[in-house]
Amino acid sequence: MHEDIHSLLPLTPTVFHMLLALADGEKHGYGIMRAVEEETQGQMQIRTGSLYGSIRRMIEAGLIEETNERPDPELDDERRRYYGLTDFGRRVLTAEAARIARAMAVIRGKHILGGA
Amino acid sequence: MRGELPVSERLYAALLHLYPKQFRVTYGQQMRLTFRDACRVVYRQNGAGGLLALWLPTVLDLLKSALEERARQGEIVMLKERWIALAGPLTMLVGALMLLGPISDLVQLVRPPYTEALWEFFHFRTATVSLAVMLPAFVGTWLRYKESAGRLGRLGLILNVAGCVTFCLALSADFLLDVLQLLEHPTGPNYAMAASIMSILIGHVLFGIDALRYKLLPRWNAMPLLVGLTTPLLGVLSVIMESALRIDRYQVELTIATLQSATVGLCWVLIGVALMGQKQAHEAVAA
Numbered sequence: 001m002h003e004d005i006h007s008l009l010p011l012t013p014t015v016f017h018m019l020l021a022l023a024d025g026e027k028h029g030y031g032i033m034r035a036v037e038e039e040t041q042g043q044m045q046i047r048t049g050s051l052y053g054s055i056r057r058m059i060e061a062g063l064i065e066e067t068n069e070r071p072d073p074e075l076d077d078e079r080r081r082y083y084g085l086t087d088f089g090r091r092v093l094t095a096e097a098a099r100i101a102r103a104m105a106v107i108r109g110k111h112i113l114g115g116a
Numbered sequence: 117m118r119g120e121l122p123v124s125e126r127l128y129a130a131l132l133h134l135y136p137k138q139f140r141v142t143y144g145q146q147m148r149l150t151f152r153d154a155c156r157v158v159y160r161q162n163g164a165g166g167l168l169a170l171w172l173p174t175v176l177d178l179l180k181s182a183l184e185e186r187a188r189q190g191e192i193v194m195l196k197e198r199w200i201a202l203a204g205p206l207t208m209l210v211g212a213l214m215l216l217g218p219i220s221d222l223v224q225l226v227r228p229p230y231t232e233a234l235w236e237f238f239h240f241r242t243a244t245v246s247l248a249v250m251l252p253a254f255v256g257t258w259l260r261y262k263e264s265a266g267r268l269g270r271l272g273l274i275l276n277v278a279g280c281v282t283f284c285l286a287l288s289a290d291f292l293l294d295v296l297q298l299l300e301h302p303t304g305p306n307y308a309m310a311a312s313i314m315s316i317l318i319g320h321v322l323f324g325i326d327a328l329r330y331k332l333l334p335r336w337n338a339m340p341l342l343v344g345l346t347t348p349l350l351g352v353l354s355v356i357m358e359s360a361l362r363i364d365r366y367q368v369e370l371t372i373a374t375l376q377s378a379t380v381g382l383c384w385v386l387i388g389v390a391l392m393g394q395k396q397a398h399e400a401v402a403a
Contacts (some may be wrong), residue, residue, distance in 0.1 A: 029150035047174055048151045049181030052143040081146055 005088075005095045008061070014054055017044055019063065019085065019093040026067045026084035029055070055083060063089035120164050124171070125152050131175070134182040136189045196259055203256025208388025210253060213246035214381030218374045239373055244287065247316075251280040257391065261323075261332055269326025272319040272340075279315030282308055320344030333390040339383040346379045 011019070021027060021035035032055075033046050046054070058064045069082045085093065107113060128151045132144050151174070158166035186195075217239040224234065258273040265273065286308035293305065324341025327333055333340075354372045357363045363371075 029146050030153040033150065033154070045173075047177035047181075048147050048154065049174075049178040051150065052139075052147050053181045053184060056139070056143065077149060079145060080149060 011096050022085045026082040028080045139185045199256040200260045204391030206253035210246040210250045211381045211384030217377035266326045268322045272322030275315045275319030279312040283312035317344045336386045339387045343383045
């Protein structure tokens with residue numbers, strides 16, 4: 001099921017930010033939406049339909065998986081499902097982050113952002 | 117909790133039926149929960165206005181992603197095949213509806229009294245309804261022949277679909293204006309309907325030329341052209357009847373309407389049979 005990591009790069013912005021949102025722990029759908037919105041300072045808003053279409057594709061690609069974790073019924077709706085990164089997903093995220101870091105090094109070297 | 121939230125959630129749950137069943141079963145409940153959370157947050161922050169503002173992008177996203185999921189499961193292709201399969205029976209049905217006019221004329225001729233109300237019902241109302249039914253038939257025919265027809269034929273098929281759409285819109289506008297009584301004698305919809313019918317007739321002529329040239333239908337390839345040419349040919353006939361034969365104008369109009377319904381209705385029945393025959397041939401090869 002797992003493809004070569006580099007054949008998946010560059011990731012689409014949606015997949016990249018969803019993986020990034022899950023990097024610090026498992027989240028449910030709305031948690032992913034909020035995390036992406038906050039981490040992009042509101043520049044990226046994923047709507048519910050696109051979110052679950054992406055979740056399906058990412059599960060099929062082996063990037064994320066549904067976890068067994070369920071919320072405490074007293075604190076939250078126990079029907080919620082949580083999603084987390086797979087090992088493969090984490091490696092893909094690392095590879096994409098490295099690619100972006102290399103691009104950032106070039107950006108800094110060429111003073112694209114000015115000043116620095 | 118205010119009433120807007122449960123209504124909003126129920127409406128969203130209903131819209132989830134736009135997704136393929138498999139996707140809905142797997143993710144439907146999670147999508148409802150996620151949307152519920154989003155609704156609660158915007159409602160807490162911005163009230164009903166915030167809820168409304170959330171809906172527009174949500175609906176657009178839902179339509180887009182539902183279409184993507186259906187395309188992924190091959191349902192779009194299935195939908196296309198269903199439209200194509202419907203083209204034959206629907207065209208035949210429309211033709212049969214058109215034939216009701218001349219048949220009722222014959223019945224009333226044999227068994228009078230002849231009433232104008234019945235004439236209007238069978239010639240005008242039935243023909244109007246049949247043109248609305250014709251829309252999916254035209255779409256199916258366009259989908260079937262858009263690759264195999266030449267440039268003229270493709271243009272003709274598009275004119276048919278466009279004419280049918282504008283006819284349905286004009287018919288709805290006419291009905292609404294009549295109900296709302298905004299204008300005393302609205303003429304706009306009538307002009308639009310006339311233009312739509314003209315588009316359909318020209319469409320049939322163009323497609324008919326290609327049907328004859330490339331033998332698109334398995335048989336009766338002259339029928340589409342005959343549908344398109346019926347109106348101008350009968351126009352010439354009505355002039356001859358009125359001026360040369362000195363027949364009363366009212367009688368001429370009745371006769372022309374009957375001949376037109378009979379010819380076009382019969383042609384459409386035959387086109388429908390031909391389209392169905394093509395489907396059966398295709399299925400036989402596939403088997």
